[in-house]
Amino acid sequence: MTSLVVLISGSGSNLRALLEATTRDDFPARIVAVGADNEASGLQHARAFDVPTFVVSPSDFDSRESWGQALLNEVQSFGADLVVCAGFMRILPANVVQALTPNLINMHPALLPLFPGAHAVRDALAAGATETGATVHVVDEGVDTGPVIRQVPLSIEPGETEEHLHERIKVLERELIVATVSEIAHNRINLKELARS
Ligand code: GAR
Numbered sequence: 001m002t003s004l005v006v007l008i009s010g011s012g013s014n015l016r017a018l019l020e021a022t023t024r025d026d027f028p029a030r031i032v033a034v035g036a037d038n039e040a041s042g043l044q045h046a047r048a049f050d051v052p053t054f055v056v057s058p059s060d061f062d063s064r065e066s067w068g069q070a071l072l073n074e075v076q077s078f079g080a081d082l083v084v085c086a087g088f089m090r091i092l093p094a095n096v097v098q099a100l101t102p103n104l105i106n107m108h109p110a111l112l113p114l115f116p117g118a119h120a121v122r123d124a125l126a127a128g129a130t131e132t133g134a135t136v137h138v139v140d141e142g143v144d145t146g147p148v149i150r151q152v153p154l155s156i157e158p159g160e161t162e163e164h165l166h167e168r169i170k171v172l173e174r175e176l177i178v179a180t181v182s183e184i185a186h187n188r189i190n191l192k193e194l195a196r197s
Pocket of ligand 1: 008009010011012013014015042086087088089107108109117118119120169170173
């Protein structure tokens with residue numbers, strides 16, 4: 001059984017999908033803790049499933065590096081096999097990435113390498129794209145630059161708002177993150193090999 005720590009910053013709908021998947025007997029992973037960089041509303045999902053939570057807020061630290069080290073200490077205290085950033089909206093410092101990668105994956109609401117960063121849905125609309133999607137990738141030291149694990153495309157509707165499009169992407173993301181974690185846990189995806197390529 002693969003153990004997961006999930007990191008979030010917001011409403012945690014992808015976390016919720018993972019938590020629900022872990023109640024199925026045939027799902028090969030369990031969430032051992034959920035961490036956040038603020039008192040994110042999504043932490044309530046973890047509490048509803050009796051999963052331990054922790055918050056490590058950058059505002060409590062003098063530097064990104066000391067915040068990152070405290071976050072890493074929390075994550076590592078749970079001894080998880082895989083760390084899943086599911087709507088975690090902070091760039092992890094290099095020491096955190098180096099300690100965890102390639103067993104550190106991120107969900108992103110675009111078809112990377114297109115539209116990296118914190119406003120992927122807005123940026124896709126502003127660029128006049130007719131297609132976007134969702135990506136799960138290994139986290140490296142860049143911003144959304146790590147090797148792509150899985151992607152799903154989605155057509156953009158004419159005149160679609162950012163909010164509407166993001167909600168449609170999130171529907172895809174929830175399936176994608178559950179399926180990808182399952183494949184990793186079944187050793188059908190080799191993160192080490194991916195990270196080397
Ligand atoms: C998701 O769309 C995720 O891809 C995105 O935040 C949302 C979180 O939704 N992450 C990023 O943009 C990272 N750059 P959720 O809190 O409902 O799971």
